[in-house]
Amino acid sequence: MxxxxxxxxxxxxxxxxxxxxxIHLDMSEVQELVRLLRICSNNLNQYARRANETGSIYAADVEDLRGRLDGLWDGMEKLLRGFANIP
Structure with a gap:
């Protein structure tokens, strides 16, 4: 039990x-993806706030966010492939 x-x-x-x-599923990977999604969301909000205040945004910030989102997509694809293999 x-x-x-x-x-x-x-x-x-x-x-x-x-x-x-x-059925007991190990949801640690999902929890990690949710954590990373929260971080990206917070960063995106900060970038939007800065863009609204200054009227511009740094290219490095956009690239950083793009890299984090690519990592999230990779993790999501791995997770979905794992779910597809569940009988």
């Missing part, structure tokens, strides 16, 4: 009675 992350015995028994099985 602890291996699948359910601490409540009644919840475990209900799930087993209804479905007969429990």
């Amino acid at each position: 602890e291996q699948i992350g359910i601490a409540n015995l009644s919840a475990y028994l209900r799930k087993m009675a209804v479905d007969g099985y429990i």
